Structure formats: structure tokens, C-alpha cells
Amino acid sequence: MTDNYDFIVIGGGPAGMMAAGRAAERGKKVILLEKNDRLGKKLLMCATGRCNVTNTAPLQGFTEAYGKGGPFLRTALETFDNEKLRSFLLSHGVETVVENKGRVFPKSQKADSVLKALETYMRDGRVEIQTNTHVLRLISENNHVHGVETNHGNIFGHNVLITTGGLSYPATGSTGDGYKLAASVGHSIYPTYPAIVAFETEETWVKSLQGTPIKNVNISTYQLNKKIAEHFGEALFTHYGISGPAILDMSKRLVECLPNGFIQIHIDFKPNHSTEELDSILLNRIKRQGGKAIKSCLTFFIPEKLAPILLGLCNIEPHKKASQITTQERRKILKQLKGLHLTLLRHRPIEEAIVTAGGVSLDEVDVKTMESKLMKGLYFAGEVLDIDGPTGGFNLHAAFSTGYLAGNSVD
Ligand SMILES: Cc1cc2nc3c(=O)[nH]c(=O)nc-3n(C[C@H](O)[C@H](O)[C@H](O)COP(=O)(O)OP(=O)(O)OC[C@H]3O[C@@H](n4cnc5c(N)ncnc54)[C@H](O)[C@@H]3O)c2cc1C
Numbered sequence: 001m002t003d004n005y006d007f008i009v010i011g012g013g014p015a016g017m018m019a020a021g022r023a024a025e026r027g028k029k030v031i032l033l034e035k036n037d038r039l040g041k042k043l044l045m046c047a048t049g050r051c052n053v054t055n056t057a058p059l060q061g062f063t064e065a066y067g068k069g070g071p072f073l074r075t076a077l078e079t080f081d082n083e084k085l086r087s088f089l090l091s092h093g094v095e096t097v098v099e100n101k102g103r104v105f106p107k108s109q110k111a112d113s114v115l116k117a118l119e120t121y122m123r124d125g126r127v128e129i130q131t132n133t134h135v136l137r138l139i140s141e142n143n144h145v146h147g148v149e150t151n152h153g154n155i156f157g158h159n160v161l162i163t164t165g166g167l168s169y170p171a172t173g174s175t176g177d178g179y180k181l182a183a184s185v186g187h188s189i190y191p192t193y194p195a196i197v198a199f200e201t202e203e204t205w206v207k208s209l210q211g212t213p214i215k216n217v218n219i220s221t222y223q224l225n226k227k228i229a230e231h232f233g234e235a236l237f238t239h240y241g242i243s244g245p246a247i248l249d250m251s252k253r254l255v256e257c258l259p260n261g262f263i264q265i266h267i268d269f270k271p272n273h274s275t276e277e278l279d280s281i282l283l284n285r286i287k288r289q290g291g292k293a294i295k296s297c298l299t300f301f302i303p304e305k306l307a308p309i310l311l312g313l314c315n316i317e318p319h320k321k322a323s324q325i326t327t328q329e330r331r332k333i334l335k336q337l338k339g340l341h342l343t344l345l346r347h348r349p350i351e352e353a354i355v356t357a358g359g360v361s362l363d364e365v366d367v368k369t370m371e372s373k374l375m376k377g378l379y380f381a382g383e384v385l386d387i388d389g390p391t392g393g394f395n396l397h398a399a400f401s402t403g404y405l406a407g408n409s410v411d
Contacts, residue, residue, distance in 0.1 A: 009160075044115060047111070052392065053397070057102050135177070145185075147160070159411070161406050189358070196249075198242065214235050215234045219267055295307040365385065
């Protein structure tokens with residue numbers, strides 16, 4: 001077998017492109033194989049096309065964001081941290097800006113500018129790019145990888161990188177091929193499940209609120225009367241249940257708990273006010289708007305569309321005059337404002353998740369190089385690994401940094 005390439009990269013997502021570019025920059029002969037007709041389909045969808053590339057969190061906090069995957073990522077994050085990523089992008093004409101919670105975006109607010117930077121990086125290093133090329137199998141002998149079999153024939157090289165992504169948004173090309181390739185040479189695959197995902201609720205009234213955001217709310221979640229997670233921020237009603245940043249940020253934990261039973265969520269619409277303070281605000285509004293329907297007194301606390309539903313849960317007719325509301329009815333309203341209940345029945349399918357948790361077991365990959373401990377010359381990077389982070393740019397950064405480390409390590 002003749003080695004035509006130093007490095008064969010399977011998958012043209014952020015991890016694959018970064019790895020290919022870095023290895024080529026080091027003088028390696030690199031080919032990148034992508035089964036779609038273009039590169040970076042998922043990258044272009046990131047943050048609805050704005051692309052939250054990384055986060056400004058300091059290294060310690062950055063590492064901790066990945067939970068049990070953090071220690072594994074440490075070398076990758078040290079080698080290619082958030083500042084290096086931003087400098088890399090700037091050197092390719094992409095200025096970045098920091099938004100709330102340290103989220104970093106291209107100033108252009110266009111994911112396309114990030115994709116172009118990566119394409120330029122690869123072009124400058126003369127990476128050969130072959131689209132519409134589906135890798136079907138790894139070619140190996142005596143525990144050393146020698147190439148890949150594709151729908152267009154075999155390609156040989158002494159290093160192969162699997163950056164095929166996870167299982168979410170399969171239309172972008174992430175269909176779990178990497179797990180099969182890895183398993184075919186003996187790698188263990190940690191069971192996959194959705195992380196950063198929305199939930200279906202028992203309450204069907206959510207459908208009428210589809211697309212309605214609720215801001216600055218505190219959401220606490222319970223199972224069998226035990227608190228499992230809590231988050232302050234924004235949520236969003238959907239036709240099937242609930243989503244939005246606060247829910248997505250807790251979702252991994254909630255998905256892990258769901259097999260033990262349904263989860264109750266309590267929404268506090270005014271977490272900075274005590275029940276007594278809210279009561280005096282409500283009373284004041286009732287006094288001033290006594291002739292109006294009670295539902296119009298609630299717009300200070302909740303979105304207009306939610307008012308009749310919340311009143312329905314209190315058995316109060318939404319058009320009842322505010323002045324006719326009894327003390328007992330007011331107490332019921334306050335109870336809902338401080339803790340509206342929803343029951344989470346199930347999560348949405350993995351195909352709709354932002355990220356896939358689980359994947360290639362980290363125990364079998366060298367943290368310093370991203371090389372397989374089982375097969376010489378085989379590398380992994382990006383979401384195919386058993387790594388996932390919260391929202392905020394952590395998942396793209398994991399892909400960029402592990403890709404960079406792999407490209408930096410191949411011989
Ligand atoms: C809607 C959405 C929004 C997101 N927004 C953000 C965000 O703003 N910030 C953030 O940090 N993260 C975000 N993410 C997550 C982030 O996009 C992923 O974690 C990241 O793209 C993973 O990169 P990757 O290179 O590992 O895999 P992918 O981006 O999934 O790329 C894998 C590539 O491999 C190719 N491939 C697969 N199998 C084969 C094969 N057999 N042969 C050849 N090619 C193959 C695929 O076609 C694909 O192009 C978002 C995800 C989604 C779905």
C-alpha cells in the first residue's frame with residue numbers, strides 16, 4: 001500500500017477543517033473528505049446563522065463547563081484557547097465581538113465569514129478537498145490505520161482523523177457514521193443522547209402560546225419532590241412544550257433524570273419580588289384599573305397571551321372585572337405568578353438537539369494528541385467524541401480546539 005497522504009480528514013465540519021488547515025500549515029499533505037456537496041453545513045446554522053464561536057470564560061471555568069469531559073479537553077484548550085481562536089479568525093479577516101455571558105460572535109454576525117476563514121486557511125495550506133465523498137470504512141492492518149474506503153474508491157494515508165460529528169440535525173450530514181467507523185476498529189462508544197434539547201409537556205395549553213418568550217424568570221425543576229436543577233433567564237413556549245435558553249441550559253441534566261419519571265417545573269415570573277411585594281403591586285393595579293378585566297392587570301407580570309391561561313388555572317374568568325376579584329382569588333393568582341407548574345413528559349428527539357452527548361469513549365483517546373490508544377495513526381476530534389458543553393460557544397470551541405490539537409500532532 002502506498003501512502004498518498006500524511007493526513008486524511010473525514011468530515012468537513014469545524015473540527016475537520018481546523019485540523020486539516022493546521023496539519024497543512026505544518027507542511028503535511030492533507031486531504032479532507034466530506035459527504036455533502038459543501039463544507040460546514042451545521043456551522044452555517046450555528047446561533048441561527050450568527051455563529052457563537054467561543055466564550056471569554058477563563059481557562060478554569062471554560063474547562064469546568066464540559067463537566068466530566070473537562071479534564072480530557074484541558075490540553076486542547078491550553079493549546080488553542082479562546083484568545084488564539086479569536087486571533088486566528090482576526091488574521092483571516094474576521095473580527096469578533098463579545099455579547100452577554102461572554103459569548104463571542106463574528107462582528108459581521110455571519111457564520112459564513114467563519115466558514116470562509118477556515119476555507120482560506122485550508123486553501124493556503126493546499127489541502128485537497130473532496131466533497132460528495134462518503135467514507136464507508138477504515139483500512140487498517142496490524143493496529144495501524146492505512147486509509148479509507150469511500151464511495152469513489154480507496155484513499156491511502158498513514159494518519160486518519162474522524163470528525164464526523166454527532167447525531168443531531170442529520171440533514172447537515174451528522175448521521176453517526178463516525179461511531180460505526182470507530183467501533184469497527186474496537187473503540188467503545190458511550191451511549192448517545194440529546195443534550196441542549198427542548199421538552200414536551202403534559203399541558204396542551206402551551207400550544208396557544210407557541211413562540212411566546214418569557215423573560216427574566218426563574219425556573220426550578222423537581223422530580224419526586226427533589227430539586228434537580230434551577231436556572232434564571234429566558235424560556236420559550238412551543239407548540240409541543242417548552243424551550244428557550246434557560247431550559248436548554250438545564251436540558252442535559254433533565255434528560256438524564258427523565259428515565260426516573262416525569263419532571264415538574266415551577267416558573268417564578270418575578271423572582272426579584274416576594275409574594276408580599278407582588279401582592280401590593282397587584283392590589284395597586286386592581287385599584288387603578290378596577291373597571292377593567294382582571295386579565296389586563298396582569299400584563300405587568302406576564303405576557304398578554306398568558307394572562308387568560310393563568311387565570312383559567314385559577315378558575316377565574318379572564319373578563320371578570322378587576323374590582324370584583326376576591327382576596328382568595330388574588331392569592332391564587334399570586335401563587336401562579338410565583339410558581340406556574342408544567343410537567344415535562346419527554347425530551348424532543350436527538351435529531352432536534354443542538355448537541356449529542358455520548359460518543360467515542362475518552363478513555364481510549366490520548367488527551368495530548370487526540371490519537372487513538374487502540375489504533376496507531378487514527379485520530380478523533382469534535383462532537384464524535386463523548387464531549388458536550390453548554391450553550392455559549394463551548395461546543396464549537398471544543399470542535400476547533402480538538403481539531404487544532406489533532407492537526408498539530410500528526411507526524
Ligand atoms: C442548530 C444548531 C445551532 C448550533 N449553534 C451553536 C453555536 O452557536 N455555538 C456552538 O458552540 N455550537 C453550536 N452548535 C453545535 C455545533 O454546531 C457542533 O457542536 C459542531 O458543529 C460540531 O463540529 P464537528 O466538526 O465535530 O461536526 P459537524 O459540524 O457535525 O461536522 C461533521 C461533518 O462530517 C461529515 N460527515 C459525516 N459522516 C461522514 C462520512 N462518512 N464521510 C464524509 N463526511 C462525513 C458531515 O457531513 C459534516 O459535514 C449548534 C448546533 C446546531 C444543530
